[in-house]
């Protein structure tokens with residue numbers, strides 16, 4: 254008897270992902286494969302056909318996970334903006350185009366099986382969220398972002414990870430089935446590059462966090478600006494997202510003057526001649542340091558060679574070698590035991606269930622800045 258195939262039956266070659274790591278690896282390989290076979294494929298989506306369901310005046314998941322709750326509150330209560338957010342609108346639109354490309358590339362292989370911009374159920378009352386792509390056959394939620402290449406090198410941001418984790422956690426709760434969360438980063442400067450990152454999360458922790466953030470935001474919004482929370486302690490007038498340097502100059506958050514009435518951080522407005530002087534100085538010292546480091550390399554190699562020759566002597570005669578009297582120094586061989594460390598990242602990659610268990614012990618170190626010479630762009 255002929256087998257009955259229901260319309261819900263997935264295509265035969267649908268991949269099976271046991272975890273988000275496998276899902277991200279498969280998605281990245283597949284999308285890169287499309288671009289390798291047809292490098293112009295992504296250009297199909299540089300025309301404005303994409304749309305967004307983002308509605309002003311409603312609380313969205315992107316705001317609930319925003320590290321600056323104040324920005325979300327200002328937007329929701331309609332605070333007058335310092336300026337239009339043309340830059341972010343432009344990049345939001347670019348993100349929609351890339352999302353359209355990822356969707357179309359996946360749908361080509363699995364027609365009719367991948368839903369897009371679907372309302373996520375189970376979010377707290379008054380919060381709206383639409384996941385970019387929902388691939389139920391593989392229990393995977395995919396969120397597509399367009400970022401600068403530097404962002405990809407540093408790995409996905411906490412905000413991006415949290416956003417896709419919120420969608421996946423609510424889908425998982427709705428279906429009573431684990432859901433994998435994957436973030437796809439496409440890059441504005443180079444359309445031929447992309448990365449897919451697995452996002453590991455604990456659904457209960459995420460759902461509780463969303464509820465608590467949403468309740469706090471809604472409480473402040475109800476006050477309609479008669480009282481506002483203080484500027485979050487993690488925000489800094491001279492740093493993103495409050496202010497940031499772009500190729501077109503300094504940009505500020507649309508509500509900058511509300512939080513920092515004294516004006517933009519002065520250090521950002523260093524006169525150009527002063528900037529040039531600092532850059533020349535930096536380059537000069539940097540080059541001197543590089544020259545010294547180049548001289549150090551052969552010295553280190555010689556010291557390593559002599560140490561290798563001396564080691565058997567120490568082993569034969571004891572740990573201390575007497576130096577000539579005029580040195581007033583002896584040479585001692587110290588035996589340092591190997592340090593025991595645990596490769597937590599490797600363990601999590603092999604067993605994704607570990608990551609959520611480690612979440613309560615997570616500590617984020619102080620970030621730091623680094624100056625690096627890169628190819629002139």
Ligand code: SF4
Pocket residue numbers: 321322323324327484485488489494495506507508509510512513
């Ligand atoms: S200026 Fe900074 S602190 Fe104020 S709303 Fe904007 S991002 Fe938040």
